[in-house]
Amino acid sequence: MGYELYYHASIQGRGEFVRLALEEGGASYTDIGRQLAEQGGGQQAVLAMMGDAGGDRPPFAPPILKDGDYLVSHTANILMYVGNHIGLAPADEQQRHWLHGLQLTITDFIKDVHDTHHPLSNALFYEEQKDEAAAANEKFHELRVPKYFGYFEIVIARNSSASGWLVGDALSYGDTSIYHLVEGMNYAWPKRWASVAGNYPGMCQIRNRVAARPNIQSYLASERRIPFNTNGVFRHYPELDR
Amino acid sequence: MGYELYYHASIQGRGEFVRLALEEGGASYTDIGRQLAEQGGGQQAVLAMMGDAGGDRPPFAPPILKDGDYLVSHTANILMYVGNHIGLAPADEQQRHWLHGLQLTITDFIKDVHDTHHPLSNALFYEEQKDEAAAANEKFHELRVPKYFGYFEIVIARNSSASGWLVGDALSYGDTSIYHLVEGMNYAWPKRWASVAGNYPGMCQIRNRVAARPNIQSYLASERRIPFNTNGVFRHYPELDR
Numbered sequence: 001m002g003y004e005l006y007y008h009a010s011i012q013g014r015g016e017f018v019r020l021a022l023e024e025g026g027a028s029y030t031d032i033g034r035q036l037a038e039q040g041g042g043q044q045a046v047l048a049m050m051g052d053a054g055g056d057r058p059p060f061a062p063p064i065l066k067d068g069d070y071l072v073s074h075t076a077n078i079l080m081y082v083g084n085h086i087g088l089a090p091a092d093e094q095q096r097h098w099l100h101g102l103q104l105t106i107t108d109f110i111k112d113v114h115d116t117h118h119p120l121s122n123a124l125f126y127e128e129q130k131d132e133a134a135a136a137n138e139k140f141h142e143l144r145v146p147k148y149f150g151y152f153e154i155v156i157a158r159n160s161s162a163s164g165w166l167v168g169d170a171l172s173y174g175d176t177s178i179y180h181l182v183e184g185m186n187y188a189w190p191k192r193w194a195s196v197a198g199n200y201p202g203m204c205q206i207r208n209r210v211a212a213r214p215n216i217q218s219y220l221a222s223e224r225r226i227p228f229n230t231n232g233v234f235r236h237y238p239e240l241d242r
Numbered sequence: 243m244g245y246e247l248y249y250h251a252s253i254q255g256r257g258e259f260v261r262l263a264l265e266e267g268g269a270s271y272t273d274i275g276r277q278l279a280e281q282g283g284g285q286q287a288v289l290a291m292m293g294d295a296g297g298d299r300p301p302f303a304p305p306i307l308k309d310g311d312y313l314v315s316h317t318a319n320i321l322m323y324v325g326n327h328i329g330l331a332p333a334d335e336q337q338r339h340w341l342h343g344l345q346l347t348i349t350d351f352i353k354d355v356h357d358t359h360h361p362l363s364n365a366l367f368y369e370e371q372k373d374e375a376a377a378a379n380e381k382f383h384e385l386r387v388p389k390y391f392g393y394f395e396i397v398i399a400r401n402s403s404a405s406g407w408l409v410g411d412a413l414s415y416g417d418t419s420i421y422h423l424v425e426g427m428n429y430a431w432p433k434r435w436a437s438v439a440g441n442y443p444g445m446c447q448i449r450n451r452v453a454a455r456p457n458i459q460s461y462l463a464s465e466r467r468i469p470f471n472t473n474g475v476f477r478h479y480p481e482l483d484r
Contacts, residue, residue, distance in 0.1 A: 056400045060390075072336075101301070119361055
């Protein structure tokens, strides 16, 4: 059987946090948006899961994970749900909510990343809000990156297991998410990131350890991995990376 | 013992979702920010819980709920954690994550509410981003309110229990949250809300049923309830409510 992931086929976006966890956890899953329409996949199949569809528990937006007949949505909620089932989350209730809170902090950061190119509205193109985006981008690098990443460094340093992982003594979906943050920063703002990455040794170490995992290496080398591009959440616009 | 809530003392803000749930659930709790500094409360006590404090699981930002020695943060995460303990969440794992996903959808909507007055940056005053706010406010009413509230109407209508509540056959923290959304809309945009409220009968009915609950009535009549004001998430600016 396995899981079904419903997410846009052409971008990493928020779905990439889910893909990375499923891949690292060795879960059997189908990335429905990337299947052929003739096989019941494609963007139409993704859209059909939303709002008006979905039975008595209709999801609001992708990413959506289907587990049997059950649909779960919101990136952090999916990770918390599935993390328990594929060995990427702690068993203890309080530790589970601690990790989930960290993932929700990542969710908030990703909204800030999004707002560097879409501060006004999703209904406008980047090109229609470039001035506002440039202003938001400056504030993002001045205030938000140090605030969030400085916080994650404290969390990693204070982990009572001293494991170097985000939570507890084992890799969790939080670590695959930190990996994605570092990769995203390096793609979208290579110059800016190169100048500040040294401030975040704990995150960079997690990035390196996750990158070395066999399941992640297989994934990155496969056609399942969608390259970063300027339709996703992390976008490289040279004018925003001085 | 009871819970301790750490949140700003002068605003409802995101903390209000937690306050409403704790009140409806009859939980014993102390709103630390509203205690006198001499009693260990006040804004200093709230700030001391963040970032550099908090032991080996330091929270990022208020609201923070303290349960014994354990700290849990992020509004939706707090509600999911505490909802289970005070009878405001379903016991079934899948139903629990369904409700949590709905609360995370509310979280996303609240970010859009926030962006009607702070689209560029929290580091600037509203008065420094009024033009951008006016544009974001228009898009919010044109696109975001119908999208989110139309979705909640579908959810309420499709609830297989036909209970009129958001999830299942009993009131949950999702319903106290819907109550707060309706109250917030009515405070911030009374003219606009009056003209569209009829489109959202399910939400308005939940609002009325929650408002009639004895614990909520006691809360609203008490000094524990902070009035809406223009420092919170829902803000009334007449120029944004034509």
